[in-house]
Amino acid sequence: MISPIALLTDFGQEDIYVAAMKAVILARLPSISIIDLTHNIAPGDILHGAFEIWRIRPYLPQGTTLVGVVDPGVGTQRKPIAINFPGLCCVGPDNGLFSFLLETEPEHIAVELNRSEFWGAQVSSTFHGRDIFAPVAAQLAGGISLDEVxxxxxxxxxxPRSRLEVTPYKAITGEILHIDHFGNLISSIGCLNYTGGGLQFSSWLGDQEPFEFKQEQVRIQLSDAKPLMLMESFGAAASGQPLAYIGSAGLLEVAVNGGHAAQIFNASRGDPITLTF
Amino acid sequence: MISPIALLTDFGQEDIYVAAMKAVILARLPSISIIDLTHNIAPGDILHGAFEIWRIRPYLPQGTTLVGVVDPGVGTQRKPIAINFPGLCCVGPDNGLFSFLLETEPEHIAVELNRSEFWGAQVSSTFHGRDIFAPVAAQLAGGISLDEVxxxxxxxxxxPRSRLEVTPYKAITGEILHIDHFGNLISSIGCLNYTGGGLQFSSWLGDQEPFEFKQEQVRIQLSDAKPLMLMESFGAAASGQPLAYIGSAGLLEVAVNGGHAAQIFNASRGDPITLTF
Amino acid sequence: MISPIALLTDFGQEDIYVAAMKAVILARLPSISIIDLTHNIAPGDILHGAFEIWRIRPYLPQGTTLVGVVDPGVGTQRKPIAINFPGLCCVGPDNGLFSFLLETEPEHIAVELNRSEFWGAQVSSTFHGRDIFAPVAAQLAGGISLDEVxxxxxxxxxxPRSRLEVTPYKAITGEILHIDHFGNLISSIGCLNYTGGGLQFSSWLGDQEPFEFKQEQVRIQLSDAKPLMLMESFGAAASGQPLAYIGSAGLLEVAVNGGHAAQIFNASRGDPITLTF
Structure with missing residues (x-):
């Protein structure tokens, strides 16, 4: 049984670009499972791609090969690369798309894909996803080792690292990293976990000492909006009311129950957010 | 050979939420086929989700496990459930998402998913699709029986039941249940079948006696628009002209040949529609 | 190992129409791989569908069965057909959806799907994708031969053929065939290949003698915009600047580095484009 290949791109779904990568993979590995992570990264939005790769990471089956193609510099000097993390191999451009994994998983080995015998028969200047990354990924998934390619x-x-600053015994300040399909605001503040009676903070970027604090006095300040309380889930707020909560990736999020927080708060990626305790 | 798992959500396609569910499933069942029903249910639109589950039902392979996640009440007291229908197991929140199947298939057994040993290792408050429904569905698809979970x-x-009223020997009145990608209006009037020389009506909700009527005098009245004739297919109307027809789910539909009926009729879900005969 | 089935439709992704076709296929072939080419062809846009089928063709695994459903004439006299090309079988309506393959691959055999024993048990008037094309494709993929169906x-x-005119020793004139997800303009001018020191033109429509020309004096004229130079890839132009380049299908394309060429040039499908050399 071959482990799956996961694909993340900014190709959208109107064209056959994603399908071309899948066709190249299936021509080599006819029975492999392919997981579409998302293909709706905004064109060239490397940061969003990197964040999504970090979010899905804990759930990818052992041995997954992940091909990420958000590649505005295709055909320039940026390197095509592959990186082995424990139980995961990432293939794509060397432009920051794997940043969050590199930050949080120091144990990794990177190679530059400079052996053209593992590429497609013809290599275009504008579609390395199809011509380099997909064929190399299929061969890595099929058992070729990283040092061969x-x-x-x-x-x-x-x-650049996401904003995540701790003011001891007082506050954690971060930024809005992502606005999701529901309009929920996902911040860089985390990871947070409920413990018996309190909350534990242990930086998802691995650069802070973990510490605990009590939950009662926690308030969340998003830009200049009214401070929010930390709640368990959407339904704990009245319909149409905002709330803060620990999201499914362990990061602090802000939502509106039954509404679109980003529109209601007129929020954007990069907006500051502070949790005081 | 394991039967497929079918997924329906309101997660959209910008985030890795759908992929997280697939990753959880494939980690347990590496070679299973996963069918995306749709992930573009409007956020929290349980009625649309329920309707789509009913529409796909007759075509799902025997033994399919269907995971439905339109779940605005995630993390509240609404139950996580699984329901066995003949040849189909549905997994999701107890919020009405399986309503149309419950209405039309009285033979079913429902369980509350209250055995956490079948859930994921950690359960978030906001993503039961990934943490409860996907792992339970994978185990059910893999052979665990319903009464274990x-x-x-x-x-x-x-x-609430959809509107479907029969005025004997005269008319059937319903409502617009769904507007599809093409702008076609799908009503609650059905199921209708052509018989030799006439039409047979047998309520898709199972609550009316079947009867037949002649086709010649059939007219369809949508809100206050001009009455429409029943035609075979789009091409039977001139380009740009409206028509009524029996749609692919056996329900009465209204379309405009080459056009977008919902825009042209300014129609909305819930609008009344009457077939007179 | 059964070769994959590839699907291209204009069904969008809000409804369960694509899933119904997949369910029908998987009920017959539980372990087949299905490749979604795209389902976002604009409703009834046969030309776009035909172009995408041509673009993906070289990458489809040997033995692929391709089901194409852009079918505004469903339920009228237009034939349901299947066409065998070398290593590829196409199934769909006889409305031009396979035009570009028919043009470029004279070696093919077409049949009208007139044996209803290979269709679904019930055939609607409006969804032949589910009721005729998917079941026939599954049976063809499973080994039934073309002359049986x-x-x-x-x-x-x-x-009608796309515009592609050669003025000997001087110019090639074509039209914009497609605007892709990135706003890049894909023209009918091609195929072009870099040779040692020059460019080779060999008509992708197979109706012109191949010839070579030098690269230095090449200019690309899109409507009445400023002439463009031919560059290697996006990054060769300054950020926000336009460029012409040989795209990943071998056709001349126009893009804006980091921008949306179609919006910036206010370009539409059918706009004229000329390469002078």
């Missing part, structure tokens, strides 16, 4: 290199490109 | 309960929640 | 006929319907 390219030479190791250090320091794959990383995006 | 929870305790039987009666009377799963149902939405 | 229908009678051979000649001259499947073709759309």
């Amino acid at each position: 390219g030479d190791e290199f250090s320091s794959p490109f990383r995006l | 929870g305790d039987e309960f009666s009377s799963p929640f149902r939405l | 229908g009678d051979e006929f000649s001259s499947p319907f073709r759309l």
Whole structure:
């Protein structure tokens, strides 16, 4: 049984670009399972792609090969790369798309895909997803080892770190990282976990000492809106009312029960958010 | 050979929420086929979800496990449930999402998913699709029996019945239940079948005696628009002209040949529609 | 190992129409791989469907069965057909959807699907994708031969040929065939290939003698915009600047680095474009 291949792109769904990658993969591995992570990353939005790859990471089956193609620099000097993490191999451009994994999983090996014998027969200048990443990923998923497809290199490109600042005994400040399909605002504040009677904070970016604090006095300040209380889930707020809660990735989120928080708060990615305790 | 798992959600396609459910399923059942029913149910639109589940039902392969997640009440007291119908097991929230099947298929057994040993290792308050429904569905698809995953309960929640009134020897009145991708208006009037020389009506909700009537005098009245004739298919109307027809689910529909009926008629879900004969 | 089935429709993703076809296929072939080419062809846009089928063709695994359903004439006299090309079987309506393959691959055999024993148990007037094309495709993919499912006929319907005119030693004139998800303009001028020091033109429609020309003096004229230079890839133009390039299908394309060319040029399908050399 071969582990699945997961695909994330900014190709949208009007064209056959995603299908071309799948066709290339299935021509080599006819019975492999392919998981579409999402293909609706906004064109060139590497940060969103990187965040989604981080969010899905804990749930990917052991041995998954993930192909990520948000690649505005295709055909330029940016490297095509593959990175082995424990139980996960990522294939794509060296432009920051795997940043959050690189930050949070120091145990990894990166290679530059510089062995063209593993690429497609013809390589276009504008579609490396089809011509380099998909064929290499299929071969890696099929059992070829990382050191065969390219030479190791250090320091794959990383995006700037997300904002996440702790004021001891007082507050955690972050930013809105993503607005999801429901209009929920997902922040960089986390990971948070309920413990007996309190909350534990342990930085998802791995750069802070974990600590605990009590829940009663927690307030969440989003830009200049009225402070919000931390609640369990959407239904704990009255219909149409806002709430803050620990989202399904362990990050602090803000929603409106039955509404679209981003529109109601006129919020944007990058907006500051603070949790005081 | 394991039967497929079918997924229906309101998660959209910008995030990795659907993929997280698939990843959880494939980690347990690496070679299972997953059918995406749709993930574009409007957020929280349980009625649309329920209707789509009813529409796809006759075509699902024997033994399908269907996971439906339109779940605005996630994390509240609404039960997580599974329901066995003949040859189909449905898993999701007890909020009416399986209403149309419950109405039309009295032979079913429902359990509340209250055995957490079948859930994911950690259960968030806002994503039971990933943490409860997907793992339980994978185990049910893999052969675990319904009575292992929870305790039987009666009377799963149902939405109010759709409007479907018969005036004997004269008319059938219903409502617009769904507007599809093409702008076609799908009504609650049905099921209708052509017989030799006439039409047979047998309520899709199972609550009326079947009867037949002649086709010649049939007229369809949508709100206050001009009455429409019943035609075979789109091409029977001139380009740009409206028509009524028996749709692919056996329900009366209204379309405009080459046009978008919902826009042209300014129609909405819930609008009344009457077939006179 | 059964080869995959590829699906292309204009059904969108809000309804269960695509899923109904997949369910019908999986009920017959539980372990087959299904590739979604795209389901976002604009309703009734046969030309776009035909173009996408041509674009994906070289990448489809050997033995693929492709079901194409852009079918505004469903339920009228237009024939349901299947066409065998080398290593590919296409199933769908006889309305031009396979035009570009018919143009470019003279070696093919077409049959009219007139053996209802291979169709679904009930056939609606408005959904032949589910009731005729999917069941026939599943049986063809499963090993039934083309001559069993229908009678051979000649001259499947073709759309008018795309514009592609050569002025010897001077210019090639075509039209914008497609605007993709990124707003890139894909023209009918091609196929073009870089050779040592120059470019080779060999008509993708197979109706011109191939010839070569030098690259230095190449200019691309899109409607009345400023002439563009031919570049390697997006990143060769400054951010926000337009460029022409040979796209991943071998056709001349126009893009704006980091921008949406169709909006910036106010371009539409059918707009003229000329390459002078």
